[in-house]
Amino acid sequence: MSETGTRPTAVITGASSGIGAATARRLAAEGFAVVLLARRKELLARVAEEIGDAGGEARAHAVDVTDADSVAALAAAVERCDVLVNVAGGAFGVDEVSEADPADWLRMYEVNVLGTLRLAQALLPRLLGGRAGTVVVLTSTASFTCYEGGGGYSAAKHAAHALARTLRLEVCGTPLRVVEIAPGMVRTEEFALNRYRGDATRAAEVYAGVPDPLLAEDVADTVAWAVTRPPHVNVDLLVVRPRAQAAQHKVHRTD
16 A cells, blocks of 8 residues: 555554554554554554554554664655654563663663664654654653662663653754653553563463553553644643552552
């Protein structure tokens, strides 16, 4: 499908599952032509097919946001970009600082921070080339809160928060909006599982007894709302948590 039609184009990273896939489906339903980016070709193709079957317009590109050449190839293939949604990220490990593996910290920084930086740099010419553009950086409440065992993830998300705030300052006066969305507890199929290195029991315990944690679709709803505001409206920072989570350490559980 063409990316140069009348529909505005949204590029979404991490679009093979979870929040990224939910955001792609939602923006397609809002009338965007969506460009789906992730490493896993088969899952990407499945999401793109679902969007197409629902009447939307979607293209899938296998891209590794931690690889500069991969991102450059994607940028060369994208003719138009009105919205960039940086979802690709993740947490790996729950070790305390005294025991943490620097390789885990580096991995989190590469995907959460440098991946976002690479995509923003690569697509800024497209975003600034139209009448109006929007960059969305999906961070976390960990961007401004620290907790035991979350040092590496919190450090990476603090850096992503700084990236978004700095870019907002630097493009002031241009037609580009910069939006940061910081979710709290979101239950997806992979986030906690990846964090606990595939231990399904420990991953399930994160959400045990929590009535109605956020779902990927809830976060996608906030993205869609932010990017569809009138062009003069910039949602600088939107924090979204489930009702049961009043703060990082204050979570109501029924058992």
